[in-house]
Amino acid sequence: MKKTSTRLADGRELIYYDSRDDLVRDDPDRRPLEATSTASEIRYDPLLDEWVAIASHRQGRIYHPPADECPLCPSRDGRLSEIPAADYEVVVFENRFPSLTSAVTGAATGSVTDQDAAPGEQRSGPLPQLARPGVGRCEVVCFTSDHDASFADLTPAQVALVLEAWTDRTAELSALPGVEQVFCFENRGKEIGVTLGHPHGQIYAYPFVTPRTERMLAATAAHRRRTGRNLFDDLLAAERADGRRVVSAGEHWTAFVPYAARWPYEVHLYPNRRVGDLLALNEAERAEFCTLYLDLLQRFDRLFDAEGGARTPYIAGWHQAPGRSGAPGTGGELALHMELFTIRRTVGKLKHLAGSESGMDVFINDVSPEQAARRLREVSP
Structure with a gap:
């Protein structure tokens, strides 16, 4: 490069x-x-x-x-x-x-x-x-x-x-x-x-650690105190063992719909080896990400083909460990992962953030995570 x-x-x-x-x-x-x-x-x-x-x-x-x-x-x-x-x-x-x-x-x-x-x-x-x-x-x-x-x-x-x-x-x-x-x-x-x-x-x-990341760090610390293990490691292992919400998996990455998904179609993409940020990925992990992520995006675009080939609107973002100094151990606990979701819940209908979501941060999902994962597996590119 x-x-x-x-x-x-x-x-x-x-x-x-x-x-x-x-x-x-x-x-x-x-x-x-x-x-x-x-x-x-x-x-x-x-x-x-x-x-x-x-x-x-x-x-x-x-x-x-x-x-x-x-x-x-x-x-x-x-x-x-x-x-x-x-x-x-x-x-x-x-x-x-x-x-x-x-x-x-x-x-x-x-x-x-x-x-x-x-x-x-x-x-x-x-x-x-x-x-x-x-x-x-x-x-x-x-x-x-x-x-x-x-x-x-x-x-x-x-x-x-x-x-x-x-x-x-x-x-x-x-x-x-x-x-x-x-x-x-x-x-x-x-x-x-x-x-x-x-x-x-x-x-x-x-110039600050975002609220979502602060909540993840707090949950991870509490899990460590209770179990002595890493929350992200346990979450990924549980999803891979269950399998019902796994959309695709490779040697180095696993894509799954989270158990408590907030959005109609939401996929989290984790490296199978826990790392804190993009800098820590090795060459094999980088290479597999490129093909697996393209596969996911193409599956998203096939979800609503009945709309005449309209592209699926989505948000995709990397969650990385914060670089805050003076907080020993936080970077090692939070796992790098990509979160991808769409606000479209079916053909011609969107998931709007209405009173419960916007007013109280309580999401109500109209599509079960297992159903969403099954549908994403069906629309293979």
Whole structure:
């Protein structure tokens, strides 16, 4: 893999990832862009012991442009885009409308006390009102230059290059001062809320450990105290032994519908050897992931073929151990895994997050996990 870092006209970093070492990436960004201006901050919610990002500048981001004005396509035929080159394989660049700013200066822990307070936090009234700059970094990952493709259309070699980019960005972003957790993810489909149709994903480098990961870490620690074993190891072993919810399995990975799945069709993809993050995967595990993940995405697209070949909307994201210092053992306990799910529950119908889900975080699933796994096994590519 060849990695080439350059700068866009407004100073944002752009990185080309190429499978060939002889490619030269020196096309300048000729757009007359002004420097980006962001106003992101994170505010602490004392009721839920969580941080919330406030990023009002994102209201002006690009919204469903026509295909011939896509900002993620290469710059060609006289039209300039976010990618100066006339073609590319995989590109990563700083988001022009980030939820978190790139001026990383300090971190926010998952729980706040007076001792944790950073300079500039406001205190007034009976409860402290805690706010900090939304330090971190948000990046866009373009999987291919083909506007009409999807991740499921990539070759295993193309997926391998995307995986290299995810791994490289995890390493680079984790090393930034103040970054606590790196999350690589893809949203696909207008139903999900995607505003750009080009095949792409995002990477968030958070200045705190996310609430979902905090809950996983707490559950893992409690399981260790009760049993002396790792929760992720026991969960994967139980699913493989039961078999009813396993969708596909290889020598190095297992894909299964979780026992208490929240979404109509939800699959978790685990390496059979527990590792904490993408950097720890070996070459055999990387190679098998590429083919198995493509198989899963193609199965998802076959779920609703009755809709005239419509692509299944989904969210896919890597759960990695946080890089928080001063928390010995946490990284070794949390297992790297991919979670993939769709909000579509049947042909023409979506699973909406209504009162119970949105108001109380209690999910009600209309499809049994065993039924979902059986259906996913049936729609083999």
